[in-house]
Amino acid sequence: MEYGSEEELRRILHDEYFHACASLHIGSGSNLLFLGDYNGIVLHSAIKGLSLTEETRETVSLRIGAAERWDDVVAYAVSRGWYGIENLSGIPGECGAAAVQNIGAYGMEIKDVVEEVEAYDRNTCEKHTFTRETCRYAYRYSRFREEDSPCILTHIRIRLAKTPRFVLGYGDLQERMANLYPGAGLPDVRRTILTIRKEKLPDPEQTGNAGSFFMNPLIPMRHFEALQTAYPGIPSFAAEEEGYVKIPAAWLIEQCGFKGKTQGEAGVYEKHPLILINTGNACGSDIARLAESIREAVAMRFHIGLVPEVKYIG
Ligand SMILES: Cc1cc2nc3c(=O)[nH]c(=O)nc-3n(C[C@H](O)[C@H](O)[C@H](O)COP(=O)(O)OP(=O)(O)OC[C@H]3O[C@@H](n4cnc5c(N)ncnc54)[C@H](O)[C@@H]3O)c2cc1C
Structure with a gap:
């Protein structure tokens, strides 16, 4: 409907x-x-539309319908010279979902630019406006992701900067942008990210996939130090939560030997082990079975419980 x-x-x-x-x-x-x-x-x-609701010397505020394609908004912002979402180029999906999921990539998350979210309560039909703080954002999380959330998002409001604020410190992006500097601009960042994503990720139009299947797990520092003794090369990222570090789920999955492996017509993408793909006619439960095998192997070897980023229905 x-x-x-x-x-x-x-x-x-x-x-x-x-x-x-x-x-x-x-x-x-x-x-x-x-x-x-x-x-x-x-x-x-199917609520669309993008309007400029406020402009100062330094920032612009946009109100965007939930059904707008997220990447169209990024392309528009880049074309206008507005900073803050360029690293989120190429992420599939719509703007309402982007705010539900707190999408993120290359050191940016949508929560950094969200000012407000407009939503209806499906039970009472009342309209509420949530500020960034009341959205309760965290890594790939918001209050709207809760199983019992009654909220239906109709619009999001974001604030972008008119002055340069690049975030280029992440992996491949840092390396490739280093070749373009000095003088690189917003369109260069977008183009570079779209190129990297094209090289690394399967196109869902060609090969069924839902992007990163699992979240990167947060583990206590003491657990990490114990793992470091056994696996000196274990990669990690700083986490916002004190006393914890984030481990790339892709590394854990690769260590367990799943990269490029298939179970029937469900598979692990050979270029990126965090992505589960449909190599033919796998159904949802085939993918879920493969995901479960991965979870079990990672839990057995590293004592880490992987949590799916993908939402299971049914
Ligand atoms: C190839 C590929 C690459 C990806 N790369 C990334 C990435 O780099 N970073 C990242 O964060 N994600 C990534 N993703 C995941 C995906 O793009 C995001 O989760 C996106 O926000 C999903 O948007 P969607 O419109 O398809 O939402 P759906 O998948 O349809 O829904 C996602 C969730 O939002 C809820 N929802 C949707 N609309 C509303 C609404 N209006 N009101 C209330 N709830 C709503 C749904 O109930 C569901 O819980 C990738 C996915 C793919 C396939």
Whole structure:
């Protein structure tokens, strides 16, 4: 069921039949794994539009409909010379979902630019506006990701900078941008990131995949130090949480020998072990079985519980 305005959404939320059924709100479905048919109403927003709501000498504020393609917004911001989301170039999906998921890449997260999120409560039909703080953002998390969240996002508001604020310290990006400096601009950053992503990630239009299947696990420093003794080359990133470090899930999966492996028609992408792919006609439960084998192997060897970033439905 698709709605194109807040008025249409309110009409759906006032419908008795809607409340008698289970319901699932989706974006473009790029981070969902259906284990079977969904037995309920699938809702999708068609609320589009992007407006400039405030402009100062240093910043601009934009109000964007939940159904806008995230990457179109990034392309637009880059074309206008607005900073703050260029590193999030090429991430599939819609703007509502981007704010639900707290999408992130190359040292940026959408939470860094979100000012407000407008949402309806599916139970009461009341409209609420959440500030960045009340969205309760963390790594790939917001209050809207909770299983029992009643929120349906209709618009997001983001604030971008008009003065240069590059974040170029991440891996491949740092190396490639070093060749372009000095004088590199926003379009160079976007182009470089799109190139890196094209080289590393399978195109979901060609090969079914949902991006990174698992989140990078956070582990206590003491656990990390014990692992370092056994695996001196173990990579890690600083975590925002004191006393914890983040370990690349891709490394853990590769160490367990899954890179490029297949189980039937479900596989682990040979260029990036964090991505599970459908090599033919795998169904959702085939992918889930492979994911479970990976979780078990990583837990057995490293005593780390991988948590899926992908949302299982059914
Ligand atoms: C090739 C590939 C690369 C990717 N790379 C990255 C990456 O670099 N970084 C990253 O963070 N993610 C990445 N992802 C994951 C994905 O792009 C994001 O999670 C994206 O935000 C999902 O958007 P979507 O519109 O497809 O949402 P869906 O997958 O349809 O839904 C995601 C979640 O949002 C909820 N939702 C959607 N719309 C609304 C709404 N209006 N109101 C309330 N809830 C809603 C859904 O219920 C679900 O819980 C990648 C995925 C792929 C396939």
